[in-house]
Amino acid sequence: MDLIRKYFPELTDIQLSQFGQLGALYTDWNSKINVISRKDIDNLYEHHVLHSLAIAKTIRFTAGTRIADIGTGGGFPGIPMAIMFPECSFTLIDSIGKKVRVAQDVAQQIGLKNVVCRHERAEEEKDKFEFILSRGVMPLPDLCAIASRLIDHKQQRNAYPNGVICLKGGDLGSETAKFRKVTEITDINRYFEGEFFKDKKTVYVQI
Numbered sequence: 001m002d003l004i005r006k007y008f009p010e011l012t013d014i015q016l017s018q019f020g021q022l023g024a025l026y027t028d029w030n031s032k033i034n035v036i037s038r039k040d041i042d043n044l045y046e047h048h049v050l051h052s053l054a055i056a057k058t059i060r061f062t063a064g065t066r067i068a069d070i071g072t073g074g075g076f077p078g079i080p081m082a083i084m085f086p087e088c089s090f091t092l093i094d095s096i097g098k099k100v101r102v103a104q105d106v107a108q109q110i111g112l113k114n115v116v117c118r119h120e121r122a123e124e125e126k127d128k129f130e131f132i133l134s135r136g137v138m139p140l141p142d143l144c145a146i147a148s149r150l151i152d153h154k155q156q157r158n159a160y161p162n163g164v165i166c167l168k169g170g171d172l173g174s175e176t177a178k179f180r181k182v183t184e185i186t187d188i189n190r191y192f193e194g195e196f197f198k199d200k201k202t203v204y205v206q207i
Contacts, residue, residue: 003050007057007192008084018083018110022049025109026074029102035074047196052077055133055165056084057191058202062157063087068129068150070122071095071137075103077167081133082107082115092117093125128152132207134166140175144205151207163207169199182206 004019005011011019023044030041040047055077061067065088069078072092082090092107094100097119104117118125123146132147147164156162163182168175176183188200 001045003045003192004053007050008053015083015086018112019049019080021110022079022106025106026102029074029105033098033102035099035102043196046194048076049080050192051167051188051197051200052080052135053084054167054188054191054197054200054202055081057188058165058186058204059131059158059160061085061088061131065089065131065158066127066129066152066155067091067131067133068093068122068125068127069133069135070143070146071134072103072117073099073135073137075106077133077135078115079103079106079112082112083110086112086114088114090115091125091127091129093120093122095119095121122146122150125150130155130158130162132164134164136166136168140164140166140168140172140203140205141178144179144207147205147207160204161206164203164205166203168201168203172201172203176203176205179205 068091072078072094078090078092092103100117100119107115151162184204186202189197
């Protein structure tokens with residue numbers, strides 16, 4: 001939690017309370033279902049919550065923005081982002097039912113009113129969104145192929161045109177080659193200190 005306060009000093013008491021509850025909730029769920037690697041649960045706030053919030057350093061979503069998190073697993077990056085942007089709506093999508101149940105329970109327990117969780121493949125989703133988020137669940141070309149059907153181009157209200165924002169690591173040259181002219185890659189270590197973030201990046205693609 002100290003890391004969250006350090007990098008986001010503007011958080012309200014409600015947001016701090018919600019972030020503070022995540023540790024116990026995910027630890028409890030992880031004892032029943034392997035949502036997060038058991039070797040990594042002690043690093044929940046740095047490796048999962050703060051990592052998710054790198055997107056909030058890339059873009060500040062305008063109130064009313066409709067956002068989907070594809071392959072959310074237990075709720076990353078969707079739940080931290082939903083806490084950060086309570087006036088935006090988040091749809092968390094995953095094909096694994098037990099992980100969706102975790103995300104749904106966590107959202108309910110901490111009182112998030114702006115989250116809907118759906119057990120489905122992203123290809124089955126019928127709604128439209130202004131932004132698609134993802135945390136390294138598939139190659140960028142595959143993600144963009146799915147997102148191209150889900151992005152709503154009628155409403156443009158953010159600093160970036162509607163599109164995809166995902167969290168990736170390592171060399172992204174081959175993944176981003178096709179989208180080079182509409183892609184912006186940002187090193188997360190410009191926002192957050194620590195070895196974990198050394199090769200982590202946010203990738204924005206205008207769809």
